[in-house]
Amino acid sequence: MTEEVFLSKVKAHEGIINKILYLYVDSKEDKRDMYQEIVLQAWKSIGRFRGDSQFSTWLYRISLNTVMTFIRKEGRLKQETLDxxxxxxxxxxxxxxxxxxxxxxxxxxxxxxxxxxxxxxxxxxxxxxxxxxxxxxxxxxxxxxxxxxxxxxxxxx
Amino acid sequence: MDELKEAWNELKTEQSKGINLELAQLKKAIHSASTGVIEKLNSRLKAKMYYTLGGIAMFIGLLFFAPNNITRVLISIVLAAYIIGGLILNNERKLIREEIDLNNNLKATIENFHFKVSRVLKYEELIGLTLYPISASAGFVIGLNIEGDIDEFFGRWQGWAILSAVLIVLAPLCHWLAKWMNRMAFGKYLDQLEKNIEELKNSGSDRN
Known part of the structure; x- marks a missing residue:
């Protein structure tokens, strides 16, 4: 897959990345950094994408794996109440x-x-x-x- | 559609207001360096490698200018410790260069990261046990060489006893310090990985 095709596919599926960031990362600045890290890791892993699953499922997997193995700053939400x-x-x-x-x-x-x-x-x-x-x-x-x-x-x- | 799915679909609009990078920014991202944990460890490793290589070069140089045989023997011991440290670092570098396949499932990926990070930190602690106490003892001996009569100091058994005592105190202290620093830097991270691995194991995994 060429760089251009890869980037346009990521752009088309950026909702997947945002969804994961929304759930696991709190600050906007951290979200931006993590977004870039996910794109970088996806690009490094694209050679192993065999196409036997959909690109969206594959991107979900890479995004989740990247976020869950990154040193994340502690969330504030757990200490807060809904109010x-x-x-x-x-x-x-x-x-x-x-x-x-x-x-x-x-x-x-x-x-x-x-x-x-x-x-x-x-x-x-x-x-x-x-x-x-x-x-x-x-x-x-x-x-x-x-x-x-x-x-x-x-x-x- | 159940109540939760309805509420989730309402949330999707909110989620779509996330980070929105232009193609040029995405292009830049894929050509930039990673900020992940492996890259962080790799940077630390590079700094240690330079330190060790610098030490080896310095002690080889000092070997030629050593004023007496005792100093020559001590410098050779330090040099040997640096070479052993360099070999440990080389193993660490091999380990860190092996890329983790993010195409794996979440359980396999978390386990791989946990294994790799723990192993690298173990190597670091091993260096804390060998390289640093020997370096500090070398400083002690070199200082002694400048300030006093080293032949006289090591001519008596008390001299060797003092050097051994310094090493006996420094080795566990440096090892403990290396462990403490790793705990401060990566303790929470490893705890989180362990917690997630445990949760996945309790979920009855049968895939890899």
Missing amino acids: TALPVTMAVSEQSDRSMKLMFAIKQLNDIEKSIITLHLDDYSNDEIAEIIGISKNNVAVKIHRIKDELKKKMKG
Whole structure:
């Protein structure tokens, strides 16, 4: 794959990178650095991309692996409550309130649970999730069930 | 569609407002140096390699100007320690140059990083045990050579006892310091990797 083709493909799928940054990195400056690191690592790994999976799935895998093996600064969110994490002055509709609660609940999960549930919510099959994460398909199903219950409880609580 | 998926789809709009780099910036990114943990370790390793090579050159030079046989023997011991240190560093360099395949699944990737970083830090601690105490003892001897009569000092058993005592104190101290510095720099990182590996193992992995 040429440099131009690779870059245009990354650009077309940058939503995947942003999604992972959104979940694992807090400050905008860190997000920018991590974004560049992901692109660099993807470029270094492109020779091993065999094309037997979609480019988007492959990019998701590289992005997740890069973020999870990078020295990340500690997040602030775990120490905060939902009230302090969300701006009090924000006039939120019922819908955005629900999505913000979901975001907050997901950010409180551990790294692995976060990866599994977001892949599931993005409609990846259990087979694909098992392949990306490295656990069995049956255990993916069990984990998803448990995490969903936990998220629902957190969103109601 | 379930409640969580609906809420997630609402979030997608928010997520898309992330970092948006132009093609030229992406091009620059793929030609820049990595800021990852391996690159950080590699930079430290390069600095140590220069230090060791500089030490070897300096002690070879000093060997020619040594005023007596005792100094010559001591400098040879230090030189041997530097050469051993250089060989350990060379092993570290080999290890760090082996690229980790990010095409693997998350579990295999985290395990590979954990193995590689831990091994490199172990080599560093080994250097802390051999190279640094010997260097410090060399400083002690060279200082003695300048200030006093080295032949007289090492002509008595007490002289050798003092040198041995210095080494006995310095070796564990340097090893402990190397361990402490590694713990400060990479402790949290390794803990996080271990936590994630544990979580993946508890999730019943059967893939690699």
